Amino acid sequence: MQNAVLITIGDEILSGNTVDTNSNFIATELKNIGIRVVQILTISDEIEIIKNTLKFAFELGDLVITTGGLGPTRDDKTKKAIADFFNDEIALDDTTFEHLKAYMEKRGRIEILERNREQAFVPTKSTVFQNHFGTAPCMMMEENGKIVFCLPGVPYEVKPLIKDQIIPYLKEKFSLNYLTTRIVSVVGIPESILADMIEDWELALPAHISLSYLPVGTRVKLRITASGENETILLQQLEDQIQKLLPIIKPNVIATSEDKIAKILAEILGEKKLTLSTAESCTGGELARMITSNPGSSSYFLGGIIPYDTQKKIDILKVKKETVSQYTVVSEEVASEMASGCQNLFKTDISLSTTGVAGPGKGEDGKDIGLVYYSIKVGDKTHTSKLFMPHLERLDFMHFVSQKVIQDLVSILIS
Amino acid sequence: MQNAVLITIGDEILSGNTVDTNSNFIATELKNIGIRVVQILTISDEIEIIKNTLKFAFELGDLVITTGGLGPTRDDKTKKAIADFFNDEIALDDTTFEHLKAYMEKRGRIEILERNREQAFVPTKSTVFQNHFGTAPCMMMEENGKIVFCLPGVPYEVKPLIKDQIIPYLKEKFSLNYLTTRIVSVVGIPESILADMIEDWELALPAHISLSYLPVGTRVKLRITASGENETILLQQLEDQIQKLLPIIKPNVIATSEDKIAKILAEILGEKKLTLSTAESCTGGELARMITSNPGSSSYFLGGIIPYDTQKKIDILKVKKETVSQYTVVSEEVASEMASGCQNLFKTDISLSTTGVAGPGKGEDGKDIGLVYYSIKVGDKTHTSKLFMPHLERLDFMHFVSQKVIQDLVSILIS
Numbered sequence: 001m002q003n004a005v006l007i008t009i010g011d012e013i014l015s016g017n018t019v020d021t022n023s024n025f026i027a028t029e030l031k032n033i034g035i036r037v038v039q040i041l042t043i044s045d046e047i048e049i050i051k052n053t054l055k056f057a058f059e060l061g062d063l064v065i066t067t068g069g070l071g072p073t074r075d076d077k078t079k080k081a082i083a084d085f086f087n088d089e090i091a092l093d094d095t096t097f098e099h100l101k102a103y104m105e106k107r108g109r110i111e112i113l114e115r116n117r118e119q120a121f122v123p124t125k126s127t128v129f130q131n132h133f134g135t136a137p138c139m140m141m142e143e144n145g146k147i148v149f150c151l152p153g154v155p156y157e158v159k160p161l162i163k164d165q166i167i168p169y170l171k172e173k174f175s176l177n178y179l180t181t182r183i184v185s186v187v188g189i190p191e192s193i194l195a196d197m198i199e200d201w202e203l204a205l206p207a208h209i210s211l212s213y214l215p216v217g218t219r220v221k222l223r224i225t226a227s228g229e230n231e232t233i234l235l236q237q238l239e240d241q242i243q244k245l246l247p248i249i250k251p252n253v254i255a256t257s258e259d260k261i262a263k264i265l266a267e268i269l270g271e272k273k274l275t276l277s278t279a280e281s282c283t284g285g286e287l288a289r290m291i292t293s294n295p296g297s298s299s300y301f302l303g304g305i306i307p308y309d310t311q312k313k314i315d316i317l318k319v320k321k322e323t324v325s326q327y328t329v330v331s332e333e334v335a336s337e338m339a340s341g342c343q344n345l346f347k348t349d350i351s352l353s354t355t356g357v358a359g360p361g362k363g364e365d366g367k368d369i370g371l372v373y374y375s376i377k378v379g380d381k382t383h384t385s386k387l388f389m390p391h392l393e394r395l396d397f398m399h400f401v402s403q404k405v406i407q408d409l410v411s412i413l414i415s
Numbered sequence: 416m417q418n419a420v421l422i423t424i425g426d427e428i429l430s431g432n433t434v435d436t437n438s439n440f441i442a443t444e445l446k447n448i449g450i451r452v453v454q455i456l457t458i459s460d461e462i463e464i465i466k467n468t469l470k471f472a473f474e475l476g477d478l479v480i481t482t483g484g485l486g487p488t489r490d491d492k493t494k495k496a497i498a499d500f501f502n503d504e505i506a507l508d509d510t511t512f513e514h515l516k517a518y519m520e521k522r523g524r525i526e527i528l529e530r531n532r533e534q535a536f537v538p539t540k541s542t543v544f545q546n547h548f549g550t551a552p553c554m555m556m557e558e559n560g561k562i563v564f565c566l567p568g569v570p571y572e573v574k575p576l577i578k579d580q581i582i583p584y585l586k587e588k589f590s591l592n593y594l595t596t597r598i599v600s601v602v603g604i605p606e607s608i609l610a611d612m613i614e615d616w617e618l619a620l621p622a623h624i625s626l627s628y629l630p631v632g633t634r635v636k637l638r639i640t641a642s643g644e645n646e647t648i649l650l651q652q653l654e655d656q657i658q659k660l661l662p663i664i665k666p667n668v669i670a671t672s673e674d675k676i677a678k679i680l681a682e683i684l685g686e687k688k689l690t691l692s693t694a695e696s697c698t699g700g701e702l703a704r705m706i707t708s709n710p711g712s713s714s715y716f717l718g719g720i721i722p723y724d725t726q727k728k729i730d731i732l733k734v735k736k737e738t739v740s741q742y743t744v745v746s747e748e749v750a751s752e753m754a755s756g757c758q759n760l761f762k763t764d765i766s767l768s769t770t771g772v773a774g775p776g777k778g779e780d781g782k783d784i785g786l787v788y789y790s791i792k793v794g795d796k797t798h799t800s801k802l803f804m805p806h807l808e809r810l811d812f813m814h815f816v817s818q819k820v821i822q823d824l825v826s827i828l829i830s
Contacts, residue, residue: 012629014452016443017638021434023457028431037429040457042438056471071606071628115607133806135607154630156815160806191486192530192550213486214427215569223432278721284707285700288721292699293810295775303727306693306703306719308712312761316718346727360710391548391575395708400571 002035002174003061007053008042009069009078010153022067022151022158029162033171034179034227035063045069050081058146063170068153070119070136079139082150083123086141096120096137099130129165133157138165178231182238183259184222184245187407188252191220198222201245209241217403221259254410261406262294268413269300269350274378277346278304279317279338281329282356282372286398287405303346307338313355317341330355330367332384339375339382351377352405356387358397370397374405376412383412417450417589418476422468423457424484424493425568437482437566437573444577448586449594449642450478460484465496473561478585483568485534485551494554497565498538501556511535511552514545544580548572553580593646597653598674599637599660602822603667606635613637616660624656632818636674669825676821677709683828684715684765689793692761693719694732694753696744697771697787701810702817718761722753728770732756745770745782747799754790754797766792767820771802773812785812789820791827798827 006026012018020042027037038060043053045068057064069078083090097120101112119135122128129138129149136152138161149166151158186194191213195202202211208228214221224241226234242256255264269276278301280287288304291297307313310329314321319337327333338353356372370390376383385408392400421441427433435457442452453475458468460483472479484493498505512535519531534550537543544553544564551567553576564581566573601609606628610617617626623643629636639656641649657671670679684691693716695702703719706712720731725744728734734752742748753768771787785805791798800823807815 008455011627012638013439014442014455015446015638016439016441016452017629017636019434019436019439020455024428024431024434026431027429031431037431038459040423040429040435040455042455042457044453071630109605113607113611115611156807156811159808159811190524192528196528196530212426212430214432215486221432223430280700284712285695285703285705285719285721288700289704289813290700292721292723292773293813295773295809297699298723302724303731304700304721304723306700306707306721308707308719309717309761312718316760345731346724358707358710392571393574394710396571396574398704398707 002063003038004030004035004063004065005057005061006037006040007050007057007064007066008040008153009045009050009066011044012153013042013068014044021155022153025155025159026065026067026162029167030170031179031181033167034177035170035174045077047077047081047084050078051085054082054085054148062146064146064148065151065166066148067151067158070150070152078150079122082139082141082148086123086125086143088123088125088141090121091124092117092120093122093128093137096122096128096130099137100135103132103135129161129169131157131161133160177227177229178234179225179227180231180234180238181223181225182242182257183255184224184242184253185255185259185261185264186220186222186249186252187218187254187411189220189249191215194220194249198245198248201248205241206237209237217400217407219254219261219403219407254407254414260294261403261410262290262297265291265406265410266294266297266300268410272413274300274350274413275348276301276350276352277342277348279342279345279351279353280304280306281308281313281338281354282358283354283398283402283405284308284358286395287352287354287402290399290402290406302348305342305345313338313341317345328367330357330371330373332373332386335373335375336377336382336384339377343377349379350409351375352409353377354401354405356401358394359390360394372401374401374408376405376409378409378412383408417478418453419445419450419478419480420472420476421452421455422465422472422479422481423455423568424460424465424481426459427568428457428483429459436570437568440570440574441480441482441577444582445585446594446596448582449592450585450589451594460492462492462496462499465493466500469497469500469563477561479561479563480566480581481563482566482573485565485567493565494537497541497554497556497563501538501540501558503538503540503556505536506539507532507535508537508543508552511537511543511545514552515550518547518550544576544584546572546576548575592642592644593649594640594642595646595649595653596638596640597657597672598670599639599657599668600670600674600676600679601635601637601664601667602633602669602826604635604664606630609635609664613660613663616656616663620656621652624652632815632822634669634676634818634822669822669829675709676818676825677705677712680706680821680825681709681712681715683825687828689715689765689828690763691716691765691767692757692763694757694760694766694768695719695721696723696728696753696769697773698769698813698817698820699723699773701813702767702769702820705814705817705821717763720757720760728753728756732760743782745772745786745788747788747801750788750790751792751797751799754792758792764794765824766790767824768792769816769820771816773809774805775809787816789816789823791820791824793824793827798823
């Protein structure tokens with residue numbers, strides 16, 4: 001298998017200001033064509049460091065992809081470092097300059113600044129992949145079988161460059177081994193117990209099939225990967241292994257292919273032709289966001305409401321005032337009434353509700369941070385559960401709870 | 416300034432399955448106590464690679480923090496590598512085992528598996544920082560002024576370990592230079608033009624004050640960092656620089672301290688004592704999620720609705736059926752009626768609405784992917800705008816639009 005190294009250039013990652021999502025995207029795309037990322041190096045935007053890191057990276061793999069360090073501002077030095085590394089010079093590339101001018105004119109910027117013109121300067125030996133969503137071109141340098149692609153750092157620019165230009169280029173250039181993956185999603189068993197349960201199965205896997213554990217919230221994803229020359233055979237081999245695995249843990253498996261929980265839910269709702277709505281308090285929109293992150297969700301997700309203020313729960317969702325005063329707003333009873341109100345408001349088969357204390361401040365009734373009640377109403381049956389996650393930061397908490405609610409709904413629907 | 420290197424261990428990052436959010440968190444926490452992360456190395460969970468990377472990392476800095484590779488499963492090899500690196504052995508640590516047993520018993524797991532017991536084995540020379548949110552302990556090794564902390568990879572476990580134990584430990588151990596940062600948020604000027612406008616100011620910055628550009632959506636964040644011995648003086652120096660900067664770009668500056676857009680909004684709403692609600696279609700909950708990500712948002716955010724299905728826009732938000740049939744659901748007119756309906760439903764001073772096509776499929780009326788109309792209603796004045804972002808992936812699109820809506824609201828409120 002081809003090995004690749006990713007280099008992320010820029011102080012905004014090192015200083016903690018920005019989360020590096022590019023590497024994740026690029027690694028996934030490369031994996032899909034059978035190229036394995038062996039290291040990701042995040043470095044400072046300094047010429048000597050970039051050159052040293054390139055040298056180190058080429059010891060690990062023949063393909064290097066850099067992101068970042070190509071902006072029009074004074075603190076970007078990547079281009080110079082790359083040219084130096086390959087004993088090359090930087091010069092104005094006419095095609096790139098024309099592309100840049102057209103790009104900027106299309107956006108109403110008639111006057112091209114010197115700073116922008118500088119972006120059309122590229123190493124003379126480089127092949128340029130034009131950037132249709134930004135002003136920094138992508139450059140490829142190749143020497144003695146070593147290839148480096150230099151991309152800008154903005155994710156919106158990186159994604160189309162990788163997907164539409166670099167992946168097709170690499171696919172054609174190399175004849176690669178196929179790499180196929182299946183994900184088995186397991187709920188209700190802690191990772192260590194699961195590992196014990198399936199140990200014999202794992203040890204019996206052939207050498208070209210590997211297993212890894214990915215805990216996500218309260219779910220464990222088993223990723224089973226096979227590499228080889230014939231895709232059809234690999235797919236069959238993975239299916240065979242999963243058929244051997246299932247008898248051991250079947251009641252705890254919620255999916256054997258798709259790994260995104262929103263997609264798993266979508267498939268089941270589509271099959272059963274059920275509609276869904278949400279009423280969120282402590283998850284603040286995250287539950288709906290997760291559900292609607294799935295393309296096509298409009299066919300089963302009719303709507304959601306976030307009655308953040310207690311009075312809105314009463315006014316819009318018809319939660320009884322007495323229920324709130326008797327049990328407080330963070331209670332099993334309110335969660336349950338919210339789910340009923342939501343089902344009535346949106347007229348759906350299923351409704352989900354959450355009420356809890358995301359923190360960092362205590363709930364209005366002094367309820368503890370991290371306490372949540374959530375209801376899942378399917379037809380006229382309501383399932384209400386309690387969660388207590390006191391150690392999560394606010395956004396993590398919102399995400400964790402939403403994931404658990406969807407996961408529980410899936411478990412209910414397939415049981 | 417103290418230099419640190421982060422090492423992320425595990426194939427789940429390299430394979431693109433998981434986004435590395437730990438490094439971002441740790442880098443931010445370290446920066447706040449004046450420790451600079453100089454590189455982040457993401458590597459495979461193999462003993463030789465871990466040892467080589469540790470060696471390389473200690474050439475760059477005296478402090479190394481590793482995350483990942485400590486799980487109870489067969490594919491984790493970090494502990495062995497660390498012990499090898501320091502010529503140490505692994506042995507059962509009684510205190511850690513007692514902590515582990517108590518941790519598991521608290522969670523109702525009376526029987527401790529061999530696999531779990533293995534987690535209480537640590538290098539004999541290590542200092543253990545107990546993990547209160549998981550089963551893998553954090554280990555610190557120190558030799559000749561070189562320090563390494565080995566943490567598990569689960570973010571929920573990493574955050575409290577770093578915040579509650581490691582940062583206080585490091586703070587006490589080193590007497591560090593102060594590092595202070597101010598973020599100036601600029602809207603409505605592209606990065607390259609902004610750079611030209613403030614070039615003279617930038618070049619005149621003293622050596623201990625540095626500037627970097629962080630484009631986020633349609634906003635550019637200018638991060639100005641000063642390092643030195645006296646925090647009060649540094650803060651004053653940053654304030655002085657910002658006062659010099661403001662006359663150049665004042666109309667485009669929406670904030671000079673806080674950089675999270677939800678927080679900037681919170682401060683303005685708090686000051687003006689205004690309440691807010693949202694009606695989202697194409698952003699699917701992301702707008703509310705961004706707003707409620709801010710602690711204390713319940714004091715101004717009364718609620719949100721996601722009338723995903725067109726009929727729900729009509730039924731609940733009282734969007735006119737004729738408006739939908741005349742202009743289609745993705746239109747200026749529907750956005751505007753959604754904002755009015757939202758304001759009425761939640762009885763707030765301000766309401767926000769979005770309607771658009773997130774893709775990848777075309778809108779129901781054949782409207783183009785990436786097209787959005789959004790309305791901002793403040794009192795009885797409605798501002799409706801159009802955005803066209805055809806190249807974004809679904810979640811990115813939802814986020815980008817939400818960011819722009821909040822940013823525009825901030826601009827309206829401070830103008």
